[in-house]
Amino acid sequence: MRFLIVVVAAATMAAAMPSGVAQADDRPRQRGAAASPAPARGGMVRVSSPDEAVDLALRRSPLVGSAEAATRAARGELRQAGLLPNPELSVTAENAAGTGQYRGARSLETTAELRQRLEVGGQRAARVGVAQSEVALAERELLAARLDLVRDVRKALADAIAARRAVAIEAERARLAQETLRTARERVQAGRDAVLQERRAEVVLSTAELGRQRAERMAELALRVLATLLAADAVELSRSDRWFDQIGSAPDGAGAPQPEEAGANPDFARWNDALQRAQAALELERRRAVPDVTLGLGVRRYRETHDTAMLLSLSVPLPVFDRNQGGIARAGAQLSQAEFAADNARRTIATSLGQARAQLAIAWREANGLRRSVLPAAEQAFGFARAGYQEGRFAFLEVLDAQRTLFEARGQLNEALREFHMRRAEADRLAGVPNLPTQSAGDRR
Template identity: 30%
Template sequence: KEADLTAAVSQKIELGGKREIRMRRARAANEGARLHRDLVVRDLEVKTKKAFVRLLAAQREVDLASRAAKEMKNAARALREKVSKGASPEADSNRGELALELSGIRLQRAQSGLIIARQALLTLWNEDGYRKLKATGSLALASTNLPGLGELLKKVDAHPILGVEKAKVEEGSAAYALEKSRAVPDPTIGVGARHFNGIDESAFLISLSIPIPVADANQGNIRAAGARTNAARLSVRQTQLVLSERLRKAYQEYQSSCLEAKRFRNTVLPAARDSARSIRKGYRLGRFGVLDLLGALQVEIDSAQQAVEAVLSCRLSLIEIEGLTGDTYQSAASEMSREGEKS
């Protein structure tokens, strides 16, 4: 018996808008990827700004600790001289030595903090090794006209992370629609020709096949896709709440820390310096004791350090607000140097 020869082609005809739904899902995925890139860039910018301001603060703290250590060294020397002359008891010299030792510990701690701050910035620059860096700029409060909290909260909706979450909702919605469309069978149409070798004749063929979903209506996949879409919607809401809470916290910290920094600058620091200056002079004239002198010096040192911490908190809070809203409010410019600091 001679074999027949058949040649045919077939094409599945997608019903239920499957192709359009797949394209919609792909567009949502592409948009999510683009927004994720924007999110990474913004996050890196915020981290770099914060690391730079922390480096500025660390440099300032080392300067303050160095001056404090020098001040305590001079005070301890003066106390030793008075003790050697019999003008003060031995206990005064011991107190001076203790204060000098504590100032040395403070300086060592500040220097360690400076190394950590430098390394943090180098890591963000993708440098594995350690180099001495010098941040050029002022740690002073940045002059800015910050909008009210209500206006700032409106800007949170444009945050890239929310865009990523909303893109996931759109992608999940498309996936849900696609699973529903798969419940609609897709017919397959075929055309071809068959040659009957036995009788040397040919015939054209047309075929149509339609799958009949008897035991599987794709309900499981439909329910799963619907659950994932609902979870994505809840994630959007949760992310909105988290961003809003972060913004409220940063705004409150900005208000309180900046006010605190201004009080240190305008009132506390001048008073601490004047008090220390007067007590130094009075101590030399015999009007104050060693405890008064060391106490005044310690208040001056602590006030200067707390002032730096307040300014740092103010600047970091403002950077956080900028990262959450996507706007720039600082007008005080600073610069970063990648050059090694000369030893």
């Protein structure tokens, strides 16, 4: 049995060496990963600009961390796809514990055989190709997830700033309504106006207070949405929000986007990667139709004569019934499905980009017009009406109309600025414009 012990030990060491090397390579990575703490989440965060909010979100977002983990999983699958099949060791003892001349171990025949399955037909290369396309697709998914987060954070921050300004507008409306009510009471007490004017002023004040309360609740909801995207318990906005008023020059919203412009969208490349993945999967299924070959080499020991003989074996499955017809048909259909989906997605993305640019231009023109002409005119008209009412030259209804016009203009400008930032975030996402930080939550772990 000495030869058997030697064969078993050699085969075991040969099979264990690649695994041992892999484990040795993995240990530094595992230690490094354990040494890096996970990014802190929760608590209170302070945001002063869109760039700061985006940086916080990319470092703290669980969604981005999940996409990065999926990318690492795809790389692990690629590593696994390139490995050779493990050899098989078999030990057989024959003619043992029988009767007559086979009693005990007198006629024992012991065989030790080492088998190795050989993948023929390029299966291993095809499998690696599929895994490589999976890695590329996962990386595109990660980029798309980060860009989606950037868009959502910019939208949520613009919504929060607009909601806070709406609170200020409604508070100013309530303050002016209070002043108007005080003036109306003075005029009623002096006998210059009827009591009806005072009641109207009270109604205006009550309406303004209700509007202020509603705006405060909407502002709280907007902050909650932003806090969710930032993986925080609460968000504190900086007092300075001058970036919200900066809309730049007029964007070009005319014409359909050029192919190279739409091609900057990472979703285009993602669909190309999906097509390559489907093509690689079809090639793999075709390769799997070729059966593998198993070679065996062994040693047989005859105890009765103390002779030793070599064993050679070859095993090849006969592709009589299963030639992977179903797998090839499935992969071919999935490739066709991916081609149709990619063509539809490309058309949809190009159309969406054109619409987003047109809507951005419309939002810019509205915000620019309200800021440059409508709001100044409304402020001037209200100032004249209030001063004239105090002097008795205008009726109370004219003051109320001018006040309503003023605050409608302020609210429209606030909403137009919000809409502009929303549309710009959407257009940038579709065009793949945002410059992302080089590190994020998963990269820093």
